[in-house]
Amino acid sequence: MEKVFDSNDFPARDALSAWEKATADAVMPTSPKLIGTDVFRGWLSTMPLGAVQLSAMAYSSYLTRRTPRLIRASDPEILAVGLTNSGTHVIEQHRHRAALQPGQLLLFESSRPFETYADGGNTLIQFPRALLPLPAGHVDRLICRPFPGDQGLGRLLADFLIHLTDDGPTYTSHDAARLGTLGLDLVTATLAHFLEREDDVPCDSRQRVLYLRITSFIERHLGDATLDAAEIAAAHHISVRSLHRLFQQHGVTVRSWVRGRRLERCRRDLADPSKRHVPIHAIATHWGYPQADVFSRAFRAHTGMSPSAFRDGSCAAGGR
Structure with missing residues (x-):
């Protein structure tokens, strides 16, 4: 993990604008606004995994919007799954509103407007939408719909994100693409499970996920x-x-x-x-x-x- 933003590195008056630039470069452009405070506190670390990226972050209370104007100006066409680690997170996208509890997972995308109130910490895995081998129309049904990270495949995905964040310094650049593939496999299998479309998951992905499920079972x-x-x-x-x-x-x-x-x-x-x-x-x-x-x-x-x-x-x- 490489830390790309820390509010302690900036004067208080500049921290929010610096956060806006850092998240635009690392995740996607949004427009943030402070809530109930005049000072922003937070940090952001990222880990590139080939075409996939892992991000870990924490922040004080703020509201962020991804507007149609921002989408027209820059759309990386990515999907992202966020794991709420702590605090309060409320997001609205695709005509749905979700209030997330710690331990829950949520899928959202860069190509539709959204609004988020956030205060706490989050781990994010993002990837080009084109890499997800599931029908787009079915995936849309899960956008902004919370799913549990404490059971089944959701737990396996959440554990993968947590361990990858915690163990980041032990991985080498040669591990990156393999870990990105595993992360995408887990996201695919998890979404397919909640869509009841497990047969849409490619055979090689199913085998890699099965291996992860078995090794996780053995660890427990x-x-x-x-x-x-x-x-x-x-x-x-x-x-x-x-x-x-x-x-x-x-x-x-x-x-x-x-x-x-x-x-x-x-x-x-x-x-x-x-x-x-x-x-x-x-x-x-x-x-x-x-x-x-x-x-x-x-x-x-x-x-x-x-x-x-x-x-x-x-x-x-x-x-x-």
């Missing part, structure tokens, strides 16, 4: 020591053979992926000073390793160190 059940391929496959209504084939397409086996994620969670907790008081065996058991000797061998093979030596080294490094 890492602490279950009995988790195996049969249970994972059954939870997603596919055969065990299809599950193994799907993971092979990503260059891993189901067992190695689960083992790697468990060991990474253990490594993270052992390096956390706030968990110094938690016994090693308790951490291992929490992440699906109830047998101490099995965990110790696996952890040494993964890191080259015993769990106790790794924890001691991490705490000593943190104390310097």
Whole structure:
């Protein structure tokens, strides 16, 4: 993520006009107006992902409009899905009005006028409308219609946006196009689900989304020591053979992926000073390793160190 605007970098009288320019360049041109205050506070960070872009932002109370005049002057012809992170957001577009709660998702577009009252924070994924492989007339039915980000595919999309924002510094430029494709796949699958048109989603997109759904399921059940391929496959209504084939397409086996994620969670907790008081065996058991000797061998093979030596080294490094 690259920060492209911070109100602290401008005199108070110039902050709103600077925000207007920054959002016009990074998202789309709009006309903002302060509500209940004379000073604008906010920030905006962006991450280009090929033809897709991720934006994270926060702002004080303001009203923004995208007018017919602004559309005639500049229309990038994009669709955007916003995840409300905090605060109050009310938007009107396409003859609909939505009052969003934190955790909800909403689709809007650049080619129709809209008006938004906003105070809080938002994460946005935007992309050219032409890239969405769903019939335009059907997509229009979802514009300015909130949908949940805490269940099903909505949750998967919301988690993807949050993790991408939080983990942005760990990604390289080579990851950008792949992540953009995954983001568009998730948006497509989520919208198709709410339209009940899953068959419109291209086969390769469905496969990539299925892989994300399965890995997300595994992440939520890492602490279950009995988790195996049969249970994972059954939870997603596919055969065990299809599950193994799907993971092979990503260059891993189901067992190695689960083992790697468990060991990474253990490594993270052992390096956390706030968990110094938690016994090693308790951490291992929490992440699906109830047998101490099995965990110790696996952890040494993964890191080259015993769990106790790794924890001691991490705490000593943190104390310097």
